[in-house]
Amino acid sequence: MPREKFTQIYATLKERIESGVYPVGQLLPSENTLIGEFACSRNTVRRAIAELVRDGYVQTSQGKGVCNIFQPIERSSYTMGTIESFRETARRTGQRTTTRVVRLEKCVAGVTVSLLTGFPVGTELFSLSRVHEMDGKPIILNHSYLRVDCxxxxxxxxxxxxxxxxxxxxxxxxIVTSKRTITVEPVTPADEKWLDLGEYNCVAVVSNQVxxxxxxxxxxxxxxxVPSVFRFQDNAVRRSTGSGTRRMTVET
Incomplete structure (x- = not known):
């Protein structure tokens, strides 16, 4: 099965779902219709549908078809399952953004930086701090360490x-994958200096190893x-377990 055909079908159906061509709660065209439209095999269509199920866009129902369950992500929301830059998020949500670099310098990872980041001691790094503004308000302070050799x-x-x-x-x-951790932490002097915190004394912190x-x-x-505009959204899919399947069989 050519990967180009599979990715084409997946991308086309995903775009139609996100743009409202297939309204939420309604069925997608039948397998036979999609096979005719894309001139492909049944397995190719099924694989594209399976990926849409995995990503939380559709749900299959035996004897009924494939239902669109996609809900558009809210403004200012970030997605959990993707690696998306600040500008990509802003472009998707239609918001006006600016970025200011407040520090860029080279350093070598010592023990403290190594424990924080996961970079080996001695790694040459860029230490980068940026303030992201959305609709004129400074809402994110980014502290990054980046490998100089990359x-x-x-x-x-x-x-x-x-x-x-x-x-x-x-x-x-x-860029392939990231490990993401989300915590809530007290504000630091740098947060107070660069962010519009209002009455908040804490910030939501997202740490990424990419x-x-x-x-x-x-x-x-x-x-x-800034907590007032912090929101992550995820599409989660419950997967059957081997033990659950065996237990159901015994009860039946």
Whole structure:
């Protein structure tokens, strides 16, 4: 099965769902209709549908078909299952954004930085701090450590734009996965200096270790969010377990 055909079907159906061509609660076209439209095998259509199920876009029902269960993500919400830059989030939600670089310098990971980030002691890093504003309000303070050998020519001008666009489109890096941790922490002097906290005395902190296709962790970023506009949204799918299946069989 050509991967190009599978990804084409998946991307097309996903775009139709997100744009409202297939309204929420309604069935997608039948397998036979999709097979005719895309000139492909039944297995190819089923694999594309299975990926949409996995990503929380649709739900299959025996004897009925495939139902659209997608709900558009709210403004200012971030997605849990994807690696999305601040600018990509803003573009998706239609909000006006600016980014300010408040620090960019080279350093070498010592024990403290190594324990925080996961980079080995002695790794040469860029230490980068940026303030993200949305609709004129400073709402996120990013502290990043970035491997110098993965982006040796990084400048403040580049960091002020889209860092991921630079890495992917200009350096050819393939960004694959991240390990994400979310905590709530007391504000720091830096938070008070750079963020519009209002009456809040805490921030929502998202820590990311990001890996490329070579298995190299090239980025550790700690994003410190103003709680009033912090929201993560996820699509979760419950998966059957072997023990659950066996238990059901016994009870039947």
């Amino acid at each position: 982006m040796p020519d990084l400048t403040a001008e580049i960091a002020q734009g889209s860092l991921y666009r630079y890495l992917e489109e200009e350096l050819g890096m393939v 890996y490329n296709s070579q298995g190299v962790m090239f980025e550790f970023t700690q994003s410190r969010h």
